[in-house]
Amino acid sequence: MAGVLAAALLVMFDRWRRGSFVFGAALLVGAVLRAFIPSSQAGLLQVRGKPFDVTVMATVGAVMLWLAASIDSLGTD
Structure with missing residues (x-):
């Protein structure tokens, strides 16, 4: 939950790429946990079941990290 809160704060202060990266990392940590x-x-x-939860969190986390790294920042971080 701390990772999601940190991501929300970053997005709130116009640091959406960093917030997306932190949110994706928090999802991957959640999947491992x-x-x-x-x-x-x-x-x-x-x-739901453990395999479903791990698969969905890991997939969404990886996609969030990929999006945060691949989209042009347009002058912001």
Whole structure:
């Protein structure tokens, strides 16, 4: 949640590329945590089954990182 909050703050202060990068990284960290933490302790990381959660979070995180790195900044960070 701290990563998502940091990403939101960065986007709020017009640092959308950095915010997108932090959000994508937070999703990848969430995917790794979901993969290794037991379902009884997963809390908000648990939405559906473990394979589904890990796959979706890792995919969306990787796409966010790719977008943040590939889109031209147009003069902003």
